[in-house]
Amino acid sequence: KAGVTQTPRYLIKTRGQQVTLSCSPISGHRSVSWYQQTPGQGLQFLFEYFSETQRNKGNFPGRFSGRQFSNSRSEMNVSTLELGDSALYLCASSLDPPYYEQYFGPGTRLTVT
Amino acid sequence: AQSVTQLGSHVSVSEGALVLLRCNYSSSVPPYLFWYVQYPNQGLQLLLKYTSAATLVKGINGFEAEFKKSETSFHLTKPSAHMSDAAEYFCAVSVPTSGTYKYIFGTGTRLKVLA
Numbered sequence: 001k002a003g004v005t006q007t008p009r010y011l012i013k014t015r016g017q018q019v020t021l022s023c024s025p026i027s028g029h030r031s032v033s034w035y036q037q038t039p040g041q042g043l044q045f046l047f048e049y050f051s052e053t054q055r056n057k058g059n060f061p062g063r064f065s066g067r068q069f070s071n072s073r074s075e076m077n078v079s080t081l082e083l084g085d086s087a088l089y090l091c092a093s094s095l096d097p098p099y100y101e102q103y104f105g106p107g108t109r110l111t112v113t
Numbered sequence: 114a115q116s117v118t119q120l121g122s123h124v125s126v127s128e129g130a131l132v133l134l135r136c137n138y139s140s141s142v143p144p145y146l147f148w149y150v151q152y153p154n155q156g157l158q159l160l161l162k163y164t165s166a167a168t169l170v171k172g173i174n175g176f177e178a179e180f181k182k183s184e185t186s187f188h189l190t191k192p193s194a195h196m197s198d199a200a201e202y203f204c205a206v207s208v209p210t211s212g213t214y215k216y217i218f219g220t221g222t223r224l225k226v227l228a
Binding site: 102103107 | 145147149154155156157158159162203207210211213214215216217218219220221
């Protein structure tokens with residue numbers, strides 16, 4: 001069974017631009033979560049989607065948004081990029097929580113200059 | 114509020130020595146607990162999980178963890194460290210919130226294995 005895939009793997013953007021990251025979950029997984037990972041803040045939860053609905057949201061500004069499609073694929077968008085948005089963005093999919101583990105993709109490394 | 118605390122952001126052990134990575138959780142209900150490992154430039158990979166079936170949980174690569182309710186702990190151990198164990202380790206808990214569940218991750222412990 002194919003794992004979680006994320007595209008692109010690396011991205012360089014300029015301040016003020018916007019970016020869209022994509023995540024394809026493991027087949028059959030309807031829950032998709034997004035995390036931001038930075039050396040200073042660790043792993044921060046952005047949001048979780050389940051059956052095309054946002055079910056949980058972390059403490060990030062409205063510039064961060066996401067959506068999930070009917071095939072469970074998910075995208076996250078960051079508008080008006082700031083230098084502090086430079087991070088590794090990880091996507092994870094799972095069967096419905098609580099006791100099912102999350103499967104992580106390799107991440108998208110975003111650099112904002 | 115539910116939380117996860119990992120004691121020690123960096124841990125160094127000699128090759129062949131015992132690995133002990135500490136995790137304490139705070140939860141008002143019985144939690145579901147997980148340990149993940151992250152190698153450089155990769156996503157997180159599940160090592161093991163506790164879902165109330167047994168307090169001692171065995172995972173991949175020789176790791177195991179023991180759930181101790183009285184101490185609210187879920188420490189990760191491995192009897193003999195290998196160089197390949199050098200990575201960052203995250204403890205996580207799945208807790209109820211707003212009618213569903215969410216995962217809370219600890220801040221991670223970077224394990225260094227000395228030759």
